[in-house]
Amino acid sequence: MQKTIKQTASCTGIGITGQTDSTVIFHPAPPDTGIVFIREDLPGKPEVPCRPDYARVEARWTSLVNNDIRIEHTEHLLAAIAGLGLDNLKVSVSSPFIPVVSSFSSRGFVQTLLQAGLVLQDRPKRCFHVKEPVCIINPFFHQEKRYDRFLLALPAPELTLTYLLDYPGKEIPTQLAQFSFDNSFDFASELATARSYITESEYETVFKLIGKSIEDCLILAKGPVDLQWDNEPARHKVLDLLGDIHTMGRPVKGHFIGIRTGHKDNNQLCQKLQMQIKEVL
Incomplete structure (x- = not known):
């Protein structure tokens, strides 16, 4: 309901x-x-x-x-x-x-x-189900070498989000986070508290963009950082993906798999999924 x-x-x-x-x-x-x-x-x-x-x-x-x-x-x-x-x-x-x-x-x-x-409320949920696979692939370059970002949406009975964080320069260790949003998942304790982060090399660029609100951001430097979980950065990427998927305007059922992706990739995927909604309607 x-x-x-x-x-x-x-x-x-x-x-x-x-x-x-x-x-x-x-x-x-x-x-x-x-x-x-x-x-x-x-x-x-x-x-x-x-x-x-x-x-x-x-x-x-x-x-x-x-x-x-x-x-x-x-x-x-x-x-x-x-x-x-x-x-x-x-x-x-x-x-x-x-x-x-x-x-x-x-x-x-x-x-x-x-x-x-x-x-x-006295009305059944109106969910959008991913009907067929949708994939986004975007290239980027690090030290003159090409890498790719992948975001895939697959049909699935429940919402599952998988994220592989893999920085080419290994500023953050490669890590994985995956959550299925079924009745047993405790969103408030397992994902909602995952903090946004920037790397030390991004500090000046991000400071110019967001000013003193950077004080609320987790800064990952080379020294020890007090993380809630070893994979907190990957969990935050899942949190971002969840929020961006919800720009669809209603609950979505499907398995989303992101590798190195961010907001722009999430948005592109949602635009493609919107075409599925139009076809279903």
Whole structure:
């Protein structure tokens, strides 16, 4: 059955560009509403529904854009919504930017939504099932040598996400993370708290992009780093993938396998999956 929250709840954090605070307010919504963002700071409070054709990747994060109305940095919030199995929410935003919470993880959003209470609704879930394999392959270069990023979606009865993190320069050890989102999976403890990260060599570039919000980011240097799990970076990649898949606007059933991939690859795959939805409809 579809699911929403019992009561309104909110959380606040710094915007991803590090310039100002931002607040999101979660509101219960009727069945079949889906996930709808509301720009409270703009005249008329325009809405941006969560739809794959609105998804954009123009920086190091995912955004939703409808008629120049922007909702920036959606992946960690949408991962929280997807991980908790929520179908219907109105999400009011006080600025273009979803706030950074809990070291660029989903933990703060999950805590807020759980405090609001989850409630079943009298309508069955509307899921999208991957009908046939879809693959994205994108090349990149490291020290003048070509490598490839792979993202594959396969038919499967439940949502399963697999990620192989494999940096050519081995700045981070190769690691694997895989989770199946069935009734036994504890999203809040196993995945929601996985923090975003950057490598030491990326610091200056990322600082220019996100400013002081970099203070909330896990920086992986050559020395020892206090990780929650040995594969926390790979887990965060799974978290990002979950949030980006949820730009589809409804739960997705399928097995997604990513190797070295990121937001742009996730977005490209969702655009291809959208064509399957159109064919099914």
